[in-house]
Amino acid sequence: MIVNSVKAVIFSILLLPVCGQALWAQNSFARGEELFLQNKPQEALLLLESATADDPAHVQAFIYLGIVYQQLNRLDNAIDVYNRILPRGGNETARIAFNLANVYFAKGDTAMARRFYTQAIEANPSFASAYLNRANSLVKSGELRESLDDYEAFLLLEPSSPKRNEVTRLMAFIREEFASAERRRLMEEEAARIEQERRRRLLEEVTDSLNAAAEEARSLSAGTEDVQDYTGEFILE
Numbered sequence: 001m002i003v004n005s006v007k008a009v010i011f012s013i014l015l016l017p018v019c020g021q022a023l024w025a026q027n028s029f030a031r032g033e034e035l036f037l038q039n040k041p042q043e044a045l046l047l048l049e050s051a052t053a054d055d056p057a058h059v060q061a062f063i064y065l066g067i068v069y070q071q072l073n074r075l076d077n078a079i080d081v082y083n084r085i086l087p088r089g090g091n092e093t094a095r096i097a098f099n100l101a102n103v104y105f106a107k108g109d110t111a112m113a114r115r116f117y118t119q120a121i122e123a124n125p126s127f128a129s130a131y132l133n134r135a136n137s138l139v140k141s142g143e144l145r146e147s148l149d150d151y152e153a154f155l156l157l158e159p160s161s162p163k164r165n166e167v168t169r170l171m172a173f174i175r176e177e178f179a180s181a182e183r184r185r186l187m188e189e190e191a192a193r194i195e196q197e198r199r200r201r202l203l204e205e206v207t208d209s210l211n212a213a214a215e216e217a218r219s220l221s222a223g224t225e226d227v228q229d230y231t232g233e234f235i236l237e
Contacts, residue, residue: 028054029061036064041071052081059085059092066099070106078103094124101133110141128157132167144174 032047048065051058062085069078082100089096101116117134120127135150151171155164 029058032061033064036068041068044068045072056084057088059089059096063092063096063099066096066103070099070103075103075107094120094127094130097123098127098130098133101130101137105133105137105140110137113137114141126157128154128161131157132163139170139174144177148174 028047029051032044032051035041035044035047044064045068048061048068051061052065055061062081066078066081066085069075069081079100082096082103086093086096086100097116097120101113101120104110104116105113114134114137117130117137120130121134124130131150132154135147135154138144138147138150148171151167155161155167158164161167
């Protein structure tokens with residue numbers, strides 16, 4: 001009985017560091033989360049860094065830490081944090097990918113932004129903001145036609161969005177740009193056709209003129225062949 005009691009005490013002592021570490025991680029996250037929700041990123045930073053270091057599987061701590069890095073304009077740190085937790089994101093995969101895409105967009109890397117907006121949409125096909133931001137990244141990179149489908153998807157998912165009028169105006173502008181470009185293309189094609197026709201007629205006129213001159217030359221040449229020279233002696237009677 002005494003032996004069992006001693007074993008229990010020893011086991012409890014061995015568990016103390018593990019329990020203490022887990023408790024510290026929880027406390028770090030709880031305090032960091034509180035400061036984060038109070039919009040105090042600088043104060044929350046060290047606590048959230050501690051929480052993620054103590055518990056590498058704490059998805060929410062990583063998400064908060066990534067957002068804090070974004071708020072402090074430490075974008076490379078945010079990318080690192082999101083990439084570390086993304087493979088273990090589980091139900092938060094769409095949100096993590098979306099945040100990561102936003103960081104790349106802020107850095108001006110529209111290709112990487114589109115890649116992770118797409119991953120967010122694949123993880124959550126109803127993620128309206130991912131469609132909107134992917135459309136914006138397409139516009140920024142000059143891929144206007146491709147952006148229209150994403151804007152339309154956003155409006156279908158968020159028909160009452162306060163951004164609806166702005167998005168609708170932007171879509172109308174893009175479509176008008178394409179319509180204007182198409183009109184310019186048709187006008188240029190018509191101008192090219194007219195110019196080609198003018199050149200063809202000019203060549204025909206020049207060719208006809210040259211042919212007429214050649215025919216006239218042949219006629220004159222044929223007339224001179226019928227004239228005979230008189231070489232005999234001319235005698236007056």
